[in-house]
Amino acid sequence: MKITQIRNATIIVEYANKKILIDPMLAEKGTYPPFSDTVRQHLYNPLVSLPISIDDILDGIDAVILTHLHLDHFDDMAKEVLPKDIKMFVQNEADSKEIKASGFNNVEILHQDTVFEGIHLVKTKGEHGRGEKAVKALGEVCGIVFRHPSEKVLYVAGDTVWYEAIEGVIHTHRPEIIVLNGGxxxxxxxxxxxxxxEDIFNVHKASPFAKIIAVHMEAINHWTLSREELRNYSKEHGFSNNILIPEDGESYTL
Structure with a gap:
């Protein structure tokens, strides 16, 4: 397994000889207005450039997974440059309709028993915020558990806070690698x-032997947790050996 942090929530997962792009936000730095009612209203998104070219990102991609369709997970540039016949996995019928309306013609809805080229993909729940008001405003999101006999179990949690369903996924699937959207x-x-x-620490306590990879950091105007602060916190709380906090463009073979 190889995981490459591109930018924000955009990662490439190389798993069981397949290369899967997750949540592509591919626009140039400063393309989109800041998210409203947030900090840094003077900064346009994304805050940073892609670490490699779009051609390099798309090279050899076998499939795309969209955990949801917010702009910082699937943007206009991604819609433009992705091949319209590429395999696309989405979380529900509403997202499927929207993706098909953008011209993509090979779209599949994730379930508990989805299989792609021998890789088992299990859709998991998430809550995009704390409390009913936030969850309703931000809408449905998902994560994914990857399983294959030749690989470690991988859990990509998506845009979620820590809550009981995340603990349930960990206890059910016992992932060895967990990708968390921090920030x-x-x-x-x-x-x-x-x-x-604190959420990330809770994940570690629920799965103390897993390796955590923290992404979705310092790329969109409303982040409040920096890589440096998370590194310091992990040292102070004794789990720095269990967490990786990649810079954009950094890869890990696990």
């Missing part, structure tokens, strides 16, 4: 939308 991105009215440092 503690916030909207003033709604609070935290994705995991902060």
């Amino acid at each position: 503690d991105n916030q909207i003033f009215e709604l609070g935290s939308l994705i995991m902060g440092k």
Whole structure:
């Protein structure tokens, strides 16, 4: 297994000889306005450039997984440059209809027993914020568990905070590698939308032998948790050996 952090939630997972692109946001730096009711209203998104070219990102991609369709997970540039016949996995019928309306013609809805080229893909739940108001405002999201006899179990949690369903996924599937969207991105009215440092620590406590990879950091205007702060927190709380916090463009073979 090889996992490459591209930018924000955009990662490439090389798993059982397949190369899967997750949540592609591919626009140039500063293309989109800042998310409203958030910090850094003077900065346009993305805050940073892609670490490699779009051609290099798309080279050899076998499939794309979209955990949901927010702009910072699937943007206009991704719609433009992805081949319309590429295999696309989405979380539900509403997202499938929207993706098909954008011209993609090989779209499949993830379930508990989806299989792609021998890789078992299990759709998992998530809550994109804390409390009913935030979850309703941000909409449905998902994560994915990857399984294959030749690979470690991988859990990509998606845009979620820590709550009981995440603990349930960990106890059910016992992932050895867990990718978390950190950054503690916030909207003033709604609070935290994705995991902060305490959430990440809770994941570690639930799965103390797993290796955590923290992504979705410092790329969109409403982040509030930096890589440096998370590194310091992990040292202070004794799990720095269990967490990887990649820079954009960095890869891990696991």
